[in-house]
Amino acid sequence: MRHQWLSVAVLALSALVLAQGRYQIGTPLTEQEVQQWNIRPSILANGVGLPPGQGTVDEGAKVYTAHCASCHGATGEGGAFTRLVSEPFPITLEVDSVDFAVGNYWPYATTLFDYTRRAMPFATPGILSDSEVYAVVAYILYQNGVTDGSEPMNAQTLPRVQMPARTLLQLDPGTQKRFPWLKLP
Numbered sequence: 312m313r314h315q316w317l318s319v320a321v322l323a324l325s326a327l328v329l330a331q332g333r334y335q336i337g338t339p340l341t342e343q344e345v346q347q348w349n350i351r352p353s354i355l356a357n358g359v360g361l362p363p364g365q366g367t368v369d370e371g372a373k374v375y376t377a378h379c380a381s382c383h384g385a386t387g388e389g390g391a392f393t394r395l396v397s398e399p400f401p402i403t404l405e406v407d408s409v410d411f412a413v414g415n416y417w418p419y420a421t422t423l424f425d426y427t428r429r430a431m432p433f434a435t436p437g438i439l440s441d442s443e444v445y446a447v448v449a450y451i452l453y454q455n456g457v458t459d460g461s462e463p464m465n466a467q468t469l470p471r472v473q474m475p476a477r478t479l480l481q482l483d484p485g486t487q488k489r490f491p492w493l494k495l496p
């Protein structure tokens with residue numbers, strides 16, 4: 312009988328320890344906080360992993376002004392930080408690397424979604440909804456002249472966007488190398 316009481320007491324104590332967390336330091340994350348940071352799985356170049364939702368260029372312009380313009384310039388031309396919109400398309404040997412941007416250097420539009428959702432806005436990544444990310448991606452692609460803005464961006468349309476820089480990934484027939492003109496340090 313005494314034994315039984317002891318087991319019950321031990322069980323109760325371990326349950327209490329478990330409930331308080333293994334090391335009893337820190338504060339458990341709320342479900343909302345977990346959602347904000349849990350952005351896996353990554354989106355593959357072909358669009359596998361893109362979530363539901365969609366956004367238009369007009370919606371994206373609003374998202375951009377509110378969350379991106381302070382660092383990347385009023386319309387993506389660059390400011391405190393890197394430019395997102397660039398000319399000419401595509402880049403050549405003469406183009407300075409500060410002018411590399413989405414329209415002339417990024418080979419896949421899907422990466423823009425993945426990167427933005429994962430890392431931007433720089434100080435508060437994760438605050439945009441998936442539809443807001445689609446919208447701001449639609450806006451940036453349109454600003455770069457990559458799309459005509461007539462279609463909203465979503466899991467079907469985004470992987471179909473042909474990026475001008477895609478050809479940069481092809482091997483140079485002469486040297487069988489990528490970026491044959493680029494001198495690496």
Ligand code: HEC
Pocket residue numbers: 374375378379380381382383392393394395411412413423426427431432433434439447
């Ligand atoms: C507080 C400043 C800040 C804000 C706001 C911000 N960014 Fe950025 N962004 C940065 C910095 C800094 C980098 C470079 C990060 C690095 O190289 O690691 C960057 C890089 C990028 C790049 C990669 C550019 C390239 O070609 O390498 C993209 C795309 C981008 N940001 C999109 C966005 C979008 C979209 C928003 C709004 C939703 C946004 N950013 C808001 C600071 C910011």
